[in-house]
Amino acid sequence: MTPHADPAATVVALEGITKHFGSTVALDDASLTVARGEVVVLLGLSGSGKSTLLRHVDGLERPTSGTVRVLGREVTRLTGRALRELRSEVGFIFQQFELVPSLTVLENVLTGSLAAVRGPRLGLWSYGRAAKVEALARLERVGLLDRAYQRADTLSGGQQQRVAIARALMQRPQVLLADEPVASLDPESSDQVMALIREIAADEGLTVICSLHQVDLALSWADRIVGLRHGQVVLDTATEGLSKAQVMEIYGRVATSTDQFEAIELELTAVGGGAGSATGAATGTAPLRGDAVR
């Protein structure tokens, strides 16, 4: 475990979180402590509980048992305005960006400030000038100022994720959660987005918890890696001096059988495999389609 000398610096503390969805166990007695300014990656297969864990930090899920403390407050006890206040201090970045496609980029960013205002807002005119100036500055920060008045769905995936980052910054958060932020992006956009998150975290002194499934990326990007498997924390270590082989080895040790280990390795290393086979299927049907048109 990474040592935290000063307990006051602890920003996120999950203690013995168990979460059931019906009969499935999403999290099984998972604990995690993150200090201020740390950049942590949650590593694991899909279904290992990464997303569920992140959603607990933001109070989007309530644990079946265990406690969640974030920024000195017990999230599990918060309701109503207190819960919304906590959420506004925790930014969340989603795999699918979750922008409103029909709104302008600027208005999407402005929705990040909703917790700071009262009542509903619809349309650019309904936000004040100060909020607009701040939103435009956030857009400038992520390099998309010139796209402010375009519809969000006219942007590429990488650009949309940068807009989502600007929206999260609009909350003036202390903690930034990112759930597979680059899983839907091409490699080039992925690198940009990951670099941007790292830069902003450093500039603004943010604490970052980010879930990923690529070991390489996690090793080069994070201060610390937390491995999840079947809802349990099976690995928690600083990345410095750690090699990929070592990470795989740790995974291997906790895997109870060989094929489980192989499944992990397959998932963690061969990410591009799925796309290749999909292309093959598409070309396979092409001659038939041509026939039908005739």
Place this chain on the structure above:
Amino acid sequence: MSAVVERPRTTGAPLAPVTAPPRRRTSPERVAAGLTLLALLVASVLALRSVDLDPARMVQSWSNAQRFFGRVGAIEFPPLGELLQLTALTLGLVICGTLLAAVLSVPVAVLAASNTTPGPVWRATARFVTVLARAVPDVVLAMVFVLLFTLGTLPGILAIGLHSVGMISKLFADAIEQIDEGPRTAVRAAGGTRLQQFTAGVLPQVLPSWVATVLHRNDINLRGSVILGYVGVVGLGMQMSFAFKSLQYGLGLGYALVIFVLCVVMEVVSSSVRAAMLGVAPTGRGLGDRVVRGVTRRRGAGRQGAAAPETAGSAAGSTRASGAGSVSAPAAASVSTDPTRASGTPSAAVEAALRRPWDRARVRGVSWGWAAVAVVVASVLVCDIAWSDLLTVWSGVPAVAVQFWPPSFGSYEASTMLAAMGETISIALAATVLTVGGSLLIGSLAARNVAPSPGLRGGMRLLLVGIRGVPEVILAIVLIVVTGLGTQAGTLALALGGVGLLGKLIADSFEEVDPGPERALTATGASRGQVYASATLPQGTRALIGHTFYMLDTNLRAATLLGIVGAGGVGYYLLNASQGSNYATVTAIVLMILVTVLAVEGLAIWMRRVFR
């Protein structure tokens, strides 16, 4: 994929006829539903015989019609000034009514949608309100409101408004249930309240569908306004009914023609509004959509030329992405040095960006927005609404309510009324079976993947658009002139009008079937007809059943109303009772209609669930 593999095997067997659709698993419920369908089919055939559709007699009466039209002489129109004033009044009234429904439907839909409702009780109540609003015909509401308000446009507006809430809020609730929950979760994660989650995460997603539904409903209401005239709602419909009652057939047909043209123009206008306000290319295949697509295609060529200078102007030193996802890597780094914080002074670039450029999209959006405001204001003004009536009316409610309750058949025998209701059901069933037959033929030929040639498809699509343009009531009135009063005219009017709608729905759903099985069959050397019977039709059956029940539902409502213009069924008694001030009888008839409509609605829901 399995279907693709299987189909060729069954059709590939030598000498096997290509007629059997793929077998489904049979559950007891499925058997029961199938038997119900069969019973309905038998009932429809019996109904077809009972409404005396006699081709020989129709040919005979066609010569009657010729003689009749000879006697009527030329179609007449009222003076232009009066005509324009009436047209404005009709349009204003319909638009006000639709707007009222549009506003009321928002809270109802929010309560009725599973993902926005505060609780199951709210949801059930709201769903019940939508069903009830649709089940009570707007004519009945108009009768009541005419009694309460006597004069002016309010009865029509309220009748249209309250009745339309049913359809608009149902479709709006369905749209809310189908949204992408992501943006809403994002607002929730950012600390937004429930209301903020709705306005920022849900509303922007469903607004286009809401606008489209409202515009669509406005078209329907314009058609329906004809019949409202028969119960005393001012406008073109009322003048038409006066003309026919005073045997001025030429003038009546003149009004009918004006209304027909108005309906077609309205469809074109609402389609352009939809396209322009939403900034989305129309995907529908209606007449209006076609026109709009044609116009935008021509304009699109000009726009591309104009785009270049715009791009150069706004680039202004900032790194700009060209094409999808190809931002150069240093893009983020180059701007990261900017120390702008919310508290500090904004940079020059931010200051400049604060003013939204007046680009094409904004100019178009703003001008359409103001145009919409102008239309709404004009509609309200032209209706000259007596707002004070809304306050004073309540004192009259108890007196009127007493007249409507308790329900009774009054001077009529209960058996007469039940027979009349039976006649209405017969008309609806007979019309539906005729519609399904006709639509299956025309609709199939109007589907891209079935039609033997694009020309034939285009022709059939045009035919469907033309049929849809004619309000059913006008069709019925003209048919009554041709065939005389009675069930025959009503049945034919509904059947013909129904082909316009059902044919379009069938064509659309046939075009949407998975093309895989069709391709597979074509690859095995099946003929066009074989592909249609073995691949297209079986895949489209589910949608066909759904649409057919929708048609039956619609026809039943319409059949009650057609009686008002003399096309047979219970509607005749409804009008008689209201004109003879036998309001207790009106209530009894309305309850009868309500029960029947709700029964069919329940049946339709069950069928859709079983054959899902």
